[in-house]
Amino acid sequence: MGETVIGVIGGSGVYDIDGLENPTWQTITTPWGEPSDQVLSGVLDGVKMVFLPRHGRGHTLSPSTVPYRANIDALKRVGVTDLISVSACGSFREEMAPGDFVVIDQFIDRTFARDKSFFGTGCVAHVSVAHPTCPRLGKACHEAAQTAGINVHQGGTYLAMEGPQFSTLAESKMYREVWGADVIGMTNMPEAKLAREAELCYASVAMITDYDSWHPDHGEVDVMDIIRTLTGNAQKARTLVSQLPGLLGRTREPCPHGCDRALEYAILTQAPHRDPELVAKLDAVAGRVLNG
Template sequence: MEAQLGVLGGSGLYRMADLEDVEEVRITTPFGEPSDTITIGTLQGLRIAFLPRHGRAHQHSPSRVPARANFWALKALGVRWVVSVSAVGSLREEVRPLDFVIPDQVVDRTVRRPRSFFDEEGPVVHVPLDEPFCPELRAALVQAAIAAGPRVHERGTYLCIEGPQFSTKAESHLYRSWEMDIIGMTAMPEVRLAREAELCFAILALVTDYDVWHTAEEPVSVSVVLERLHQNVEAAQRTLRELIPRLEQLPGTCACSSALQNAIVTRPEAVPRDVRERYALLLGKYLPVES
């Protein structure tokens, strides 16, 4: 069972429409079970692995999403590209509810989530994150979103907070003073893990609200978020359908697939065989077990 495109569904997107030849798989990883069963199916000739980030019953809070297991599982299925669909709030007047944003930068304000596959053991790895999203996949996603019809912002900075609570007004105004554009709870550690797994990664951010800073708008709440998401889910599905033919046209010259090549600092002889075996999915081409 293999797939080329991985889709992480966020709040309101718990399944992929129009998939054919569907099968469901469970994958065990060194980091436990993924958020839920992974649905693999074919859409326009491309095999897609769909995983609801919070689980089908939305049982995982942002802080408890098993992100390492999710990305390990997608990598194990042969996925090359990953699109994360995420609900976000707007920190800018011009970024309106029901707009789409394809962020090009991210700021991490989370405090209690594993940030790396190599936190507890393994070699020391420092991947570059100056450009946190795959430039090729992000550009294709921008084109797909524009073709799908909603109002699209082609770039923006995503501020990721820990949650699960929404912001205070003071925090919201502070983030605006930092010139952040959108705010959410799931971009991190996904950005970090995608790079360590050498996967091309981009976010399709669905704007649901103005957080709590806007004096003329209702403050963000679960009911507001879900209502707006239900209005936007079909546009998100159309965007993913528009993306598929564009993936075949990508030049494949991005550095995502070799992110670890010059990032492993530990000397090879200092990485034990059992660690090499355990992390072979990620490290095998740089630290083979037999050496």
């Protein structure tokens, strides 16, 4: 049994956590570059929490320039065990309306301009992302949202696009009608894949701001409408996060779904042939298996 440390990556409009005791902003150095910002550490209802603003305070980073590897490494490095992603998204479903939240359980990754793995030449690894989110953590997020009075949907497929532009009408219709996606966003990939490589339990809470461009009554995405909805969603997200310590508790058992053991048999490069420089960079992410 270990200690629970809840990590929260805040997306558009979510730049801090309410009610933290002894909140401290820390600079974390990683071998993958600088994270999006300092991390905010503190205690909430007796449980350690760490917060990282994905786009930086002031929203200075675009979806394509977010340093995803540095962010995940930094959170792992400070002891995070359970990571919740909060992000804005558009909806492809009438019943998933602006202001609703969706606890994501699947992804379609259409990003192309981002580093998607900690591993590579000199240390090759293949993790499974067949089920890219942690059901245990997702269930806690769903319960937290319900307790907070949020209209929340359990399960949904998130189409991750590169951006920063929104979809064309043809793309929006294809993602919805042909591919069967439920929501669309720009930031959960490669974040979810990297969290799995770092053996972190990961859950994604998508906050719906608009109907993308497919909806006949809404037309193209209106940025001003998105910003108005974001403001309300951000407060809902902070309320959701405040429920998590009580649901997850101060201590945790090994993940029943194996998220915290994802690298157990994933590294294929034999020890004598591993690149020492790459192995050194993997100290936080994969130290459990490389140094075990």
